[in-house]
Amino acid sequence: MKEILDVILYDPWPWWVGGPLIGLFAITLVLIEDKQLGISSSYQFLCAKLLPWKNEYLNQNLKSISWQFFFVAGMISGGFFLSILLVDSISVNISPAAESKLRETGLTDFSGIVPPELYGFSLKNVLILLLGGVAIGFGSRYANGCTAGHAITGCALLAPSSLIATSCFFVGGIAATYLILPYLSL
Amino acid sequence: MKRIRYFIFGIIFSVILIKVEAVSWYRIQEMFYFESFHMYGVLLSGIGVAFVGFWLIRKSGIRTLTKKPLQPYANAFGGILFGIGWGITGACSGPVYALIGLQVWPAVLVLIGALTGTFMYALIRNKLPH
DSSP, X not given: OHHHHHHHHHSOOOHHHHHHHHHHXXXXXXXXXXXXXXXXXXXXXXXXXXXXXXXXXXXXXXXXXXXXXXXXXXXXXXXXXXXXXXXXXXXXXXXXXXHHHHHHTTOOOOSSSSOTTTSSOSHHXXXXXXXXXXXXXXXXXXXXXXXXXXXXXXXXXXXXXXXXXXXXXXXXXXXXXXXXXXXXXO | OHHHHHHHHHHHHHHHXXXXXXXXXXXXXXXXXXXXXXXXXXXXXXXXXXXXXXXXXXXXXXXXXXXXXXXXXXXXXXXXXXHHHHHHHSOOHHHHHHHHHTTOTTHHHHHHHHHHHHHHHHHHGGGSOO
């Protein structure tokens, strides 16, 4: 029993465990809470609460998205619990082919969950991460959803809006990987 | 009570995303390089399972499920912009929170950026095509 627990806890899960769990999670959320999985509305909620004045867009439907505030607070806590439980055993396995492509762009450290060449506090990194964040926030609100609301929930409902948005997430992502990241000389 | 349940749901979702490595910048790059099936497997099997579940839910009528309204320009332009941010930071909305929890502190910058981006959208949305 202890061995099974160790595997579940310390080893990364294969896609055929994690993926179906995400699907089951979205179903359970609908059945128990009557909520459709989504995360980026939390940006709207936080923005509305932090802003000292009212904005028509930010303050609309606040009641119906407030659940996401507690949800993302849980997400932060979940990460925190795992980081304490697993300490240094969180690492990532990527394919050798992907690793060699990333080495060509100048990365050398593959030991952690994010590259230290990008996730650091140099002026350049701070700017890249802030601007990347702006694209995520602006883009997800403009598109009316993110990977959770559009790619998982929306695609599972075969919603045309979500199929368009999800395709475009990949267009933008592939553009960033091929046309932007190699020129940031991390 | 409801709030505690949402909080617990958040913990569970965060653990799933972390354990399946969806919060890793490297996995996201690997996906956009088409060098592994891993992330596609995660997304496709997740969507597949949810599809079956949602279909049964709609069929039985125990819950109403709503599709987001079609806004072709917004879905496309917003989607591309979101994708660029996803590709650069290697984190989408959920993983940003999970990374902060994992004490990857620079992820706080991504969240600050995302809130700034949301604010910018709120200011100029009336001038954008939807």
